Amino acid sequence: MEAVLIVAIVFGSIVGVIIIPFWLRSQERIRVQETLRAAIESGQPMPTEVMENAARNITIRPAPSASRDLRTGIIWLGIGLGFIAMGIALGYEEPDATIPMIACAAFPVFIGLAFIVLSFVNRPKS
8 A cells, every 4th residue: 555655646746746837837828828819809909918928928949050959969968978877886786787777878878969960960051
């Protein structure tokens, strides 16, 4: 019974910390869009506060750039190197832990290297 409670608390905290804020934000966006739609359909002029709030709620993904790819690549590479360091550190106590941790580190390392290569490929031609 205690194990089930612990698992429920762990997954419940994940839901509470990650998923619920996204859901609340999406509900706020829906309400703002409904308000704007009702105002537009009735022909009322838009107050500037409403337009500023609506503009803040609209998220536009920035265009890819070489510096952004380089930053992302360095972050992924750092995550992979952290997994490698953790595997080496765990290897002192448990020698069989090093190889699986290095294998897990391969994914973020190669993602990071791919972003770094993209940063050089996407450099502006000038």
